[in-house]
Amino acid sequence: AIVGAGAFAYVIYDDRHPENQLPADPSKKTLVVLGSGWASTSLLKSLDTENYNVVVVSPRNYFLFTPLLPSTPTGTIELRSIMQPIRHILRHKKAAVNFFEAEATEIDHENKILKIRDNSDVTGDVKENSIKYDYLVVGCGAETQTFGIPGVEEFGCFLKEIWDAQKIRTRIMDCVEAALFKDQTPEEKKRLLHTVVVGGGPTGIEFAAELADFLEEDLRRWYPEIKDDYQVTLIEAMTNVLPMFSKKLIQYTEDTFAEQNITIHTKTMVKSVDEKYISVSVTKPDGTSELQKIPYGLLVWAGGNKPRKVVVDIMKKLPAQKNARRGLSVNDYLVVEGCEGIWALGDASQTKYAPTAQVAAQQGAYLGRLFNSMARTHSLEADIAYLQSQLAVTPVDAPARAGLEAELEAVGKALSRTKQMSPFHYSHQGSLAYIGSDKAIADLQLPFMKDLFSSGGAATYLFWRSAYVSNLFSLRNKTLVVFDWVKVKMFGRDVSR
Ligand code: NAD
Structure with a gap:
């Protein structure tokens, strides 16, 4: 029993320190994820990080299991019991992910630049910075609504x-x-x-x-x-x-x-x-x-909740968001209305569903699959371009040509299957x-x-x-x-x- 318990403890301990992670690859498209709550964490769990240069920005370096938060002030549940370090989640991905503990302060959607600020009490020489992104996921949640009531x-x-x-x-x-x-x-x-x-x-x-x-x-x-x-x-x-x-x-x-x-x-x-x-x-x-x-x-x-300032600011910049109230209005694929290249989910978004942890988690998992499918689409398109170039340029004999054509057809079918990603359904x-x-x-x-x-x-x-x-x-x-x-x-x- 002692040997069994020891082996179990070793497996768990070893699992906490994964070493075989591919390095982050800045030559790939940069996918920036805002937040470390239900929506963003679920996305990171289902995302194949080796397809992108993934960067996560959140003012807290942990995921918080909010459904049990009301049990913590009385001491029924200890706070650390419902916190999970974000690095633990990120270190278990196939390819490394960059994490910055910082607050997103501004989204420049025209130039695809995100401004970030380190809000911690202890900061180095650099306090503010910016990140150039190709894709941005806004999963930064909401803040408490006070309706401006004095006091x-x-x-x-x-x-x-x-x-x-x-x-x-x-x-x-x-x-x-x-x-x-x-x-x-x-x-x-x-x-x-x-x-x-x-x-x-x-x-x-x-x-x-x-x-x-x-x-x-x-x-x-x-x-x-x-x-x-x-x-x-x-x-x-x-x-x-x-x-x-x-x-x-x-x-x-x-x-x-x-x-x-x-x-x-x-x-x-x-x-x-x-x-x-x-x-x-x-x-x-x-x-x-x-x-x-x-x-x-x-x-x-x-x-109740209201959108965060960074979300309100981008809502004001986009005419398609003029009727949005609770958060960024998104289409069925969680793309922000009026803004290609930005997705929003969880409490930062406004959909027909209630802003709950359950909705956010399902949206995150869906978006992870969507990004995986997008990466697969790009890779299949590259394969098709390569096969077509082989057929066009290289003088190939009849059996080899038939082989290339069959491969091209198979890749074409795989591509059309991959492209048929259904819209988000809760x-x-x-x-x-x-x-x-x-x-x-x-x-x-x-x-x-x-x-x-x-x-x-x-x-x-x-x-x-x-x-x-x-x-x-x-x-x-x-x-x-x-x-x-x-x-x-x-x-x-x-x-x-
Ligand atoms: P909520 O929006 O569900 O409720 C806030 C309540 O405060 C409303 O009923 C509102 O009428 C009242 N209120 C607002 N201003 C007031 C005022 N000036 N005077 C008196 N009353 C006022 O907020 P919540 O409970 O924080 O939940 C937020 C979201 O998270 C909801 O979608 C909720 O369903 C979800 N949630 C779910 C669970 C769960 O399923 N167990 C737990 C927590 C939160």
Whole structure:
């Protein structure tokens, strides 16, 4: 058993340091990929990198498994368990890929130049640079939408990136400790212990649920003094939360939240935020609205997405994009409307599909296959040109000529097959969301699965866990996430800052 385990460990260890990689080839067409999220990482996984001179530009040098991000501020899942270094993915490709940790600042589509900037705190002499590309893939995702509401950026915490999760974590514990500071007034204690989550989409719901678990299973035990004062409120502008789920599952979520003492305020829109209060407009049953002020200690803002500046800038430059809102409008092959040589996918694009990780991953895999097919087309076209030149120039005898003609016909057929790449089609597998107290909801497509998990609950929760673990890209991440769940069951969550 020890020898077996040792051999297994060696295979995994060795796999982390691949050596036999072809060098990057700058003489090939340069394909620049922006981003290291769902869309771009899926593309890189399916792309045959030996066909291009591939360059990846992203401000973070890792892929983040965002579906489990709401579990990280409370410590249910450790951040490193859901991060995978991008170099790990790139080092496993057949041909080397260049990676620059930088932000794309400008796309000059006329001259095919991308401007990039190193935003890190530690930089060398060169901080800004540019890359000449032949093909550009815009997969840089989106940023959190605040609708310009005053105070949200300054006082709210987003939940999109690693640093957001760290900020929320610090803030939760700071609020708890400050509430217990010597001679704190009862009103101030209540305010500090009031967490408000804005946005009844899956991000807001899952974070509120995780926080309620943390409160119930850990904080109330370690801080008995706060158990009656800690309060979680979820605010949503629309008439109900989770619009992508059925009425039955929405009701189930609302009931589960009520059991966990999470208050949901629908038809309530945040208007402004200051250091201690959130001003909201509440629509009453008679249609009139009323302004209210809600004291809060922690505000988590999950109000949806908007395109990044670099995407907005190129949208403004292209007349064909005048109706695009959510991201770059693309055709069925993910080519940016009005701009040859640029593709967009994931949250940076606007298609008829919802901007989810599932859509982004499928688009990335599709685009990888499309680029592989383009490379194969070029190579077959070169073969055809060569065979034709052989037939035209060289004096060949009849059998050799027949052989060349047969080869030409076979290559011609292969070329027409390769060129028949069908447009992108999204296959929806379903939606899942964790709603707290070891319960989840699922809206699945396969009929027997749909029936099995139609009402939500503990079985759906086990399905949610297994689906997420199987979707994690690496064995290392799968192992770490499972260990995190076991650790929380055995020892509870850590309550340090
Ligand atoms: P979202 O767009 O789904 O939800 C944001 C919510 O915030 C909306 O319901 C909106 O009405 C509300 N809101 C916005 N401004 C407000 C204001 N001023 N006052 C009150 N409410 C306000 O955002 P999300 O949850 O971050 O999700 C983004 C995308 O990612 C969606 O497409 C979602 O489906 C997907 N996603 C899916 C999962 C999952 O399937 N488990 C998890 C996370 C995200």
